[in-house]
Amino acid sequence: MKLTLKIWRQSGPNDKGQIVTYPIDNIEGDMSFLDMMDVLNEELIVKGEDPVAFDHDCREGICGMCSLFINGEAHGPDRAITTCQLHMRKFSDGETIYIEPWRAKAFPVIKDLVVDRGALDRVMASGGFVSVNTSGNTVDANAIPISKIDADKAFEAATCIGCGACVASCVNASAMLFVSAKVSQLALLPQGKVEATERVLNMVRTMDEEGFGNCTNTGACAVECPKEISLDNIARMNREYFKAMLTSE
């Protein structure tokens, strides 16, 4: 395949940045999208040019590191996958592909396609946990039975990989899907219920402070989410939030 890549280049946070065009040839359908980026970078290095910076690590859809906005969609045209799981067979010979970084006020660009998603970690540090110390003396794991339905729902929410595609896809750059996944997971489990009130209030407050936008229920986040995190989680978080507002003074 012969392709034309239009890639966002930005040397650092203070650079204005621009789209640069790169023709590329000999791309096979079996290559992953990131294999293709590797090929491009090898060529650039040999030519003495600056390779394109992009984030990646596991390359199997689980670490949440890869984060490309491809042809106007977070993680590209396919559904329920991350950028690293996208294969070139989804494109056709002669196509032009636009590649940009996640864009959101809370995700400043570091270089080219690499952004700083530290805001998501800070939201987690404000409440995304159960306050239990490591002692070796917690109750036996089977002491509290949990209904399979709740356990499965909690698991589904917990599969969020923290990639930030939901933020990048949202017109308001809201992090509601990400935050609601953690709030839901812990609200569904007896171990997490104890702190449910403070958790949701703290996480939502931090989310606002970090500059994520409001949720206006467009649902774009769930469409692009590689782990198909459901909008039900946002509804559950809203319920938790209103409950918490009523009970906390």
Added chain:
Amino acid sequence: MSILDSKIPSGELNQKWSSYKDHIRLVNPANKRNIDIIVVGTGLAGGSASAALAELGYNVKAFCFQDSPRRAHSIAAQGGINAAKNYQGDGDSVFRLFYDTVKGGDYRAREANVYRLAEVSASIIDQCVAQGVPFAREYGGLLDNRSFGGSQVSRTFYAKGQTGQQLLLGAYSAMSRQIGKGKIQMYNRHEMLDLVIVDGKARGIIARNLVTGSLERFSAHAVVIASGGYGNVFYLSTNAMGSNVTAAWKVHKKGAFFANPCYTQIHPTCIPVSGDHQSKLTLMSESLRNDGRIWVPKNLEDSKAIREGRMKPTDISEEERDYYLERRYPAFGNLVPRDVASRAAKERCDAGFGVNATGEAVYLDFASAIERYGREKVRMNHDGEASMETIMDLGTEVVKAKYGNLFQMYYKIVDQDPYKTPMMIYPAVHYTMGGVWVDYNLMTTITGCYATGEANFSDHGANRLGASALMQGLADGYFVLPYTIADYLADDIRTGKISTDLPEFVQTEADVKAGIDRLMNIKGTKTVDHFHKRLGKIMWDKVGMARNAEGLNWAITEIQKLREEFYSNVRIPGTVDSFNPELDKANRVCDFLELGELMAKDALNRTESCGGHFREESQTEEGEAKRNDKDFAYVAAWEYTGKPSEAILHKEDLVFDKVKLVERNYK
């Protein structure tokens, strides 16, 4: 005489850990506040250690090269975590888990460490559930278990195919809580490039800030290396792209012995390589072997026809198929341990029976499982006579419920439907049992420098059992290190803050800078990946699944030549003081280029076959691995002397009190 002291406590095996804990020195809470600990790595080993140590009151500085601690490679583990809970009442016990692990490791692990691992395993599950880890449950609300890796009991806890993710997110949330409290200082996108030793003790590290490129000094009273395994020395592996040996290798060069580097685990069920451009390999969980049957055609002609696209696997009749694992190992069949299954696949492909274009793939076929499950369904539904089509449809549903996400992953990568046509699989590098040598306290041969998780060598001998790495990482971090490190730090309560202006910090930073400048100034013509791929090929061909003296000697010379070429012709674009992923890679590859040589040397020294290490010179008439307990029941711990090929061997003899050494037999 060896200078290695494993510091195994005296007493009965099952009393060692508890009596040791009873007598260990402690640090009181007020003093813990004055003590700093550096933890390099935020995977299961480093994340759990950071959280537990911060909860106890120490000041923790944690490091990872990714943009968040949650992305450590542990996130990718699929299958599960073992624990001797015996919830299923099927006869499991601490002793049985201990015994299976020592046997599975082909009798090359330390009994006392393994016993302790089995002992604390149950607490891991309690701790994780308390943190909100959503393990799979049964309808009654209790935890579900599965049998894994051919074990005879069901002791594996799991969360679908994402167990590592759920466990790591548990550790990450425990870390997040301490980060919020300020007890953990988290340094993301920081790479440790050297260890600082002051007065013979590990007192800090030099790390490169990967965003700005600046070198930064960090001090502490102890340093924990939890940087994961070194499988990427093979270039292609199931490890994440960034997984590396640098932190472990740097402490090795500073005096920590490196143990059993040649013990690598090649996992039998991975998606085969499709072409030269490929950057990494993907694992298909071991659990698939519970239902899949492995085969290649009986006739060379058929294999050839398949490779050339003239025939499809479904064209080959039952009689014309060679289910070689069932043929060679009737007792265990498709469930033989990983090392045995991997070698058998290689043997068939080397003999010309491989089935994809590259000739390096075998089939993992679910057709009989689908049919069997379909017939069961028909009986359960009392449907009477059913068409083959109905049977296969019903069976497909069952298989989908069990392995849906894996089949989906396979389909996305290979673009073939594994419900309709057999999967193609081939062995790939997956895990490294070798690592930094540690004593019972998990301390390396450098005072105050610890190593945990996959980065150390301690618990898996020559072959790791499925679902035991996650267990070890969390055991080390949550339940072992917090005790053993206190015993050491009890001496440091009056030391006070360690200044990073000490000459040792200045000197180490200058050394690191000189190393980086040297790389940047080469300005050659070949990329870092070019060298990494060539190293990987040497390793895979000669230090991979089967090794012999000639090949290993050749590999040592070739790696030396390649290293020279690297230092004269590598091209690293960009600048030192900026975000520069190519420089990050170069810093890692230069260490792989030294490690590879030591692996070959270790493999050359060990003229026996054991676990993941197969020496062609040491096999039975039927081609099975032949151990040599008389001469090799020891840990090979290597001391760095300036050149990997001139490393000095120290032997730690392995003493087995409780386990009788027998031949592993899966026939």
